Amino acid sequence: xxxxxxQVIWETIIQQGTNVVFGYPGxxxxxxxxxxxxxxxxxxxxxxxxxENAALAADAYFRATGKxxxxxxxxxxxxxxxxxxxxxxxxxxxxxxxxxxxxxxxxVGSDAFQETDVTGVTLPITxxxxxxxxxxxxxxxxxxxxxxARSGRPGPVLVDICKDAQxxxxxxxxxxxxxxxxxxxxxxxxxxxxxxxxxxxKELIDHARRPVILxxxxxxxxxxxxxxxxxxxxxxxxxxxxxxxxxxxSEDHPLNLRMMGMHGEAYVNQAIANxxxxxALGMRFDDRVTGNLKTYAKNAxxxxxxxxxxxxxxxxxxxxGIVGNVKDVLRELTPLIEKRSYPAxxxxxxxxxxxxxxHDVLNVELPEDVLxxxxxxxxxxxxxxxxxxICTDVGQHQMWETQYFQHTRKNQLITSGGLGTMGFALPxxxxxxxxxxxxxxxxxxxxxxxxxxxxxxATVMQENLNIKIAIINNNFLGMVRQWQELMHxxxxxxxxxxxxxxxxxxxxxxMCGMRATNIKEAREVIRRAREHNGPVLIEFxxxxxxxxxxxxxxGKSLNEMTRRPIxxxxxxxxxxxxxxxxx
Amino acid sequence: MLIxxxxxxxxxxxxxxxxxxxxKPGVLNRVASLMRRRNFNIESLAVGTTEDPxxxxxxxxxxxxxxxxxxxxxxLYKLVNVIDxxxxxxxxxxxxxxxxxxxxxxxxxxxxxxxxxxDMFQSxxxxxxxxxxxxxxxxxxxxxxxxxxxxQDYGILEVVRTGRIAMTRG
Numbered sequence: 228x229x230x231x232x233x234q235v236i237w238e239t240i241i242q243q244g245t246n247v248v249f250g251y252p253g254x255x256x257x258x259x260x261x262x263x264x265x266x267x268x269x270x271x272x273x274x275x276x277x278x279e280n281a282a283l284a285a286d287a288y289f290r291a292t293g294k295x296x297x298x299x300x301x302x303x304x305x306x307x308x309x310x311x312x313x314x315x316x317x318x319x320x321x322x323x324x325x326x327x328x329x330x331x332x333x334x335v336g337s338d339a340f341q342e343t344d345v346t347g348v349t350l351p352i353t354x355x356x357x358x359x360x361x362x363x364x365x366x367x368x369x370x371x372x373x374x375x376a377r378s379g380r381p382g383p384v385l386v387d388i389c390k391d392a393q394x395x396x397x398x399x400x401x402x403x404x405x406x407x408x409x410x411x412x413x414x415x416x417x418x419x420x421x422x423x424x425x426x427x428x429k430e431l432i433d434h435a436r437r438p439v440i441l442x443x444x445x446x447x448x449x450x451x452x453x454x455x456x457x458x459x460x461x462x463x464x465x466x467x468x469x470x471x472x473x474x475x476x477s478e479d480h481p482l483n484l485r486m487m488g489m490h491g492e493a494y495v496n497q498a499i500a501n502x503x504x505x506x507a508l509g510m511r512f513d514d515r516v517t518g519n520l521k522t523y524a525k526n527a528x529x530x531x532x533x534x535x536x537x538x539x540x541x542x543x544x545x546x547x548g549i550v551g552n553v554k555d556v557l558r559e560l561t562p563l564i565e566k567r568s569y570p571a572x573x574x575x576x577x578x579x580x581x582x583x584x585x586h587d588v589l590n591v592e593l594p595e596d597v598l599x600x601x602x603x604x605x606x607x608x609x610x611x612x613x614x615x616x617i618c619t620d621v622g623q624h625q626m627w628e629t630q631y632f633q634h635t636r637k638n639q640l641i642t643s644g645g646l647g648t649m650g651f652a653l654p655x656x657x658x659x660x661x662x663x664x665x666x667x668x669x670x671x672x673x674x675x676x677x678x679x680x681x682x683x684x685a686t687v688m689q690e691n692l693n694i695k696i697a698i699i700n701n702n703f704l705g706m707v708r709q710w711q712e713l714m715h716x717x718x719x720x721x722x723x724x725x726x727x728x729x730x731x732x733x734x735x736x737x738m739c740g741m742r743a744t745n746i747k748e749a750r751e752v753i754r755r756a757r758e759h760n761g762p763v764l765i766e767f768x769x770x771x772x773x774x775x776x777x778x779x780x781x782g783k784s785l786n787e788m789t790r791r792p793i794x795x796x797x798x799x800x801x802x803x804x805x806x807x808x809x810x
Numbered sequence: 811m812l813i814x815x816x817x818x819x820x821x822x823x824x825x826x827x828x829x830x831x832x833x834k835p836g837v838l839n840r841v842a843s844l845m846r847r848r849n850f851n852i853e854s855l856a857v858g859t860t861e862d863p864x865x866x867x868x869x870x871x872x873x874x875x876x877x878x879x880x881x882x883x884x885x886l887y888k889l890v891n892v893i894d895x896x897x898x899x900x901x902x903x904x905x906x907x908x909x910x911x912x913x914x915x916x917x918x919x920x921x922x923x924x925x926x927x928x929d930m931f932q933s934x935x936x937x938x939x940x941x942x943x944x945x946x947x948x949x950x951x952x953x954x955x956x957x958x959x960x961x962q963d964y965g966i967l968e969v970v971r972t973g974r975i976a977m978t979r980g
Contacts, residue, residue, distance in 0.1 A: 350840065351847045355890040358836075375890060408832055409893040537884040 228400075232362040232393040233262035236326060239369035241269050242401050245297050247288060247661045249273045249281035253301025254341060256328030258393035273661065273690060275654070276682035278305050282312020282383075283643075283651055284658030286321040287618060290641045291662030293450070295322045295376050302328045303341030306387070307348060311648060313383045314352040318645030319471060320448065322381035324372050325353075332360040332389040345387045354382030355410075362395040370402035379412035380535040381448055415536050415550035421559070428506075428530045428547045429563040435504035435528075437572045438464045441487065441516075444471035445509015445534060447638055451554035452476070455508070458561045463568035465576060467495045469510050470629065471644040477635040484576065488516040490626040493777045493790055494579035499524055500785040501575075505543075507531045509553045512542040513645065514781075522784040532556050583777075586791040589631070595745055600624055600699045602746050603767045604631035607669060607697065610753045615667035616641060616659055620652035620676030623705035626775045628671055650679030656694045657686055667695070667757070674700040674726045684736040687762050695756050696764045698729055701771045709774045713789075733764035744768045824853065825879035825899045826976050829868040832891040833859065840889055841868060848885055850877045854973030865893065869975045902979040908972045909954045910936070911945045914965035924964060931957045942967055 230238065236259050240248060248270060252260040263272055275281045278300040285296030296316075300306050306327040316323040330339040335358075346358045355375050357368045365388065372384040432438065440462075446455050455475055459466055459482050466476055467487035476483045484495045499505065505527045510516070517523045520542060531538075531545035532553055539548035549556055584590075588601050604627050607617075613635050619625040619642040634640055641659055643651040656670035672680070677698045687694055708722040733740025739759055743749040749767060756763040776791040831837050838857055845852050853871040860867045872882055879897060886895045915921045924943055928935050933947035947957050954971060 346836070347839075350843050407890070410890045414887055535888070537881065537888055539884075540878075541881060 228398070229396050230399040231258065231262065231396055232359075232365050232388065233259040234265075235362075235365050235369060235397060235399050236388070236393070237262055237266040237270060238399065238401070239366070239373065240297055240324075241266070243373045244294050245270075247271050247273060248297045248299055249275055249284040249288070249658065250299030250326075251275055251278050251281060251301070251305060253305045253328065255302035255330055255390045256299065256305070256326075256393075257301075258390060259299070259326070259328065259388075271661075272299075273657070273686065275657075275686050278308035279310075279312045279650070280654035280657075280680060280683050280686075282309045282323065282325060283315060283648065283654040284661075285323045285325075286312060286316045286319070286383075287641050287651075287655035287658030288662045289316075289321045289323060289381070290638065291616065291659040294662070295324055295373055296658065297324050297326065299326045300328075301341065302330055302345070302387075303343045305341075306345040307343055309385075310348065310352065311646075313349055313385065315643055315646040315648045315651065316383035317352045317354065319643065320381050320444065321383065322376040323383040324376050325349075325383060325385040327385060327387045328393070329358065329387045329389045331391045333391075335360065335389065345385065349385050352383070353385050354380075356385040357387065359386060359388045359392050362392040362397045365392060365397060366399050366402060370405050371407060374405040374407075375410060379414070380445075413534055413551060419550060421549070421551070424547055424549050425556075425560050425563060428549070428560060431504055431528050431530055431547065432462060432464075432506070432564050435464075436569070437498075437502050437575075438462075438504035438506060438569070439484075439498050439502040440464050440466045441469070441499070441505055441507040441510050442466050442472045442475050443469045443508060443510025444475075444644075445532075445553050446472065446475040447509075449509065449534070449552045449554040451509075451552070451557060452637055454554050454557040454561065456480075458557045458564075461561055461566050462564055463566070464506065465498060465569075465573065467491070467499060469513070469516055469644075470642065472510060473629060473634050473640045474636065474638045478633045479635050484580075486629045488513075489518070489779045489781075490629070490775050490777065492580075492583050492630065493788060494576060494583045496777075496779065496785040496788060497579045498576050499527075502527045505529045507533075507543075507545075508557075509533060511535075511538045514542075517542065517785075518779045518787075519782055519784045522786075524785070588791065593746060595747075598743065598745050598749060598767060598769045599773060600627045600701075600767070600769045601631045603697065603699060603743075603749055603769065604628050604671075606746065606750050606753055607671070608632040610750065610757065611667060611669075613639075615639075615669055616663060618642065618652045618655035618659055618668065618670045620670075620672035621647045621649045621706075622673045622676060623701075623709065623775050624671055624673045624699040626706075627699075630775075649676040652676060653680040653683045653687075653696065656696070657683060657690070657692060660692045660694055668693075669695045669697060671697045671699065673705055674698055674702060674724055675704045678724075678726070681732070684733070684738060684764070688736055688738060692762060693760065694762050696762070698764070698766045699769055700726055700729070700766050701769050701773075702726060703771055706775070708772070712772070712774065713778075714780065729764060729766040739763045740766070742766045742768065823873060823875040825872050825874045825882075825897055826903070826905065826974060827868075827870040827872065827879070827883055827886065827895055828898050828976055828978075829870065829886055829895045830860070830893040831866050831868060831889075832893065833864050833866045834891060837866065837891045838868075840891060841870075841886065844885055844889060845882075848881075850882050850885075852877075854971075856973040856975050858975070869973070871974050896978075898976050898978055903976050904979060905950050905974055905976045906948055907951050907954055907974050908946070908948050909958075910968075910970045911947065911958065911961060911966060912942050912968040913945065913961050914942055914967055916941070920964060924961070927957065927960055933957065
């Protein structure tokens with residue numbers, strides 16, 4: 228059939244199974260928005276208030292559904308505004324297709340109005356990108372874009388389409404399979420002798436006495452939760468997860484030690500530091516996970532399974548490196564290994580764990596007028612019984628959420644990991660709500676990150692999205708302040724933040740706004756927010772200068788972590804600020 | 811300085827990668843961008859067409875003492891437009907480089923000497939001017955380095971080298 232380029236865009240999106248597009252119109256993308264009028268019954272367009280948030284929402288939509296997230300923007304500033312969101316999707320391996328309008332093909336290169344070399348700008352932050360100047364290429368390019376975004380290690384693909392290519396007609400037949408010359412979803416370089424590698428892995432596992440599994444997001448992307456649980460339970464090996472790996476195994480599973488790395492609980496990092504075998508599955512040894520590479524788990528052998536060949540031996544050399552989908556690899560590896568348990572090793576880890584628990588801030592009895600972020604996280608977990616999806620922003624609250632919310636559901640946490648994009652939580656919650664309409668969705672952000680995404684409150688109202696927004700307000704850029712306190716000798720620089728009256732702000736948007744300043748109020752507002760059938764914004768006014776511990780300072784080793792300063796509750800200790808208050 | 815460069819060029823840590831890439835606009839930019847953002851050091855990069863007009867061939871030389879060659883290979887391989895990558899360093903390979911060298915000549919005697927040198931290197935004089943000659947030399951880098959070294963005394967006015975191209979034998 229004969230279609231315009233613009234119609235081809237919408238046909239492909241619908242054919243690929245995505246029914247929501249986050250975008251913002253403008254001159255060069257006008258033909259596509261014109262065609263949208265005729266597709267509105269099959270695809271819902273969400274008008275965001277800033278293109279960055281369209282990309283972030285599309286990213287979260289992918290994480291919530293496994294379906295490719297789509298965002299759309301016009302040329303020039305519209306497209307450049309997508310950049311942060313695309314970089315976020317690149318770092319966290321999210322399948323996103325970004326469609327941008329470009330000036331008419333005869334104007335390309337002439338510095339035309341709103342012309343930017345968008346494929347040039349986004350080259351290093353996309354898995355691949357295209358500039359389409361000829362409508363005849365468009366059907367194939369659109370199909371390839373979705374295929375590349377979704378397959379192998381997922382990532383963002385940008386398609387920049389000249390205005391005239393959107394307007395011209397082309398013969399269109401839906402493309403059901405894509406054959407590309409260079410691209411393979413899984414591209415191990417050279418031949419891999421999989422049986423020999425698996426045999427070697429089995430031998431390493433057989434001989435291990437203190438093994439730890441490092442579980443990453445690759446398990447999620449490979450939809451390998453079941454295979455992973457079977458492998459864990461048969462091998463009897465404890466699991467530490469990366470930030471993005473949270474949700475690959477329930478956190479109440481006896482073998483799940485929980486999150487590792489810079490702000491992982493001390494016992495988790497102690498286990499890794501003392502391990503004699505690391506089995507890394509779908510993770511990439513980010514520096515926030517390893518600390519100093521020279522001293523990282525130096526007595527451990529390493530089995531590394533990843534879908535991306537370029538991750539093997541990048542940061543940590545692997546004794547056995549397998550390029551493949553975690554699901555396929557585990558299906559073959561699990562039958563080879565023996566059913567085992569490691570009582571002595573687990574006893575040691577549990578000893579470390581007990582020590583960690585004794586230092587927990589939740590054990591400190593708070594004065595009535597004080598609220599700490601960890602208590603807010605715990606209260607949200609308890610009030611929701613953990614039955615919700617959480618979208619966090621970046622910073623202290625993000626780390627406290629990982630520590631004090633027990634994630635028992637599959638892919639329950641959606642957060643910006645690799646790029647650390649402030650302003651992620653609210654657009655992510657919007658994308659998540661479209662992906663999981665029946666789910667209770669919470670956006671948790673700090674006062675800094677939230678102020679980057681305030682405009683999207685209008686989107687929430689326009690779309691009538693039932694999202695609960697929690698702002699953890701300490702009137703500081705808390706994590707930056709923490710670094711300045713600990714690493715820059717307490718010299719605070721540009722971290723103190725004035726904030727608006729968030730309750731009134733919510734009301735200005737016609738949204739229900741609430742505030743809590745102590746734990747009693749916190750529980751009360753969480754309850755009321757959940758009862759309210761509609762969006763709610765809650766400001767939790769927390770202590771200004773508390774730090775996230777434990778912490779491995781950048782470049783330090785796992786065993787050099789700073790522990791929580793709190794004395795065990797039994798000894799009657801408390802936090803420094805409370806001593807000051809008492810005086 | 812030239813001697814240093816010759817020493818460096820004899821360095822066995824040099825790796826030669828041959829990449830077949832789709833002959834499309836912007837592919838060279840993608841490869842160059844990858845090298846830059848991963849902080850990979852490349853010594854030379856030669857691009858040209860092949861027997862298949864839809865395929866270009868890149869020969870990339872990297873100093874493996876500063877850059878992990880396997881990582882470069884794997885990252886290159888990830889690019890959507892890259893069809894194949896091969897590290898031919900340890901394979902039987904014919905390696906060639908072409909250089910054009912413009913040498914100062916002050917008198918006829920010099921011109922005769924330079925002609926002799928060119929002959930000894932099985933290279934050709936491709937241009938003769940009043941005060942200079944241009945030599946075209948083909949061979950492995952050491953050969954080009956050697957003739958440059960010999961010609962240095964006469965005064966080298968200009969040099970252009972293509973960078974290495976390579977093809978496995980057989």
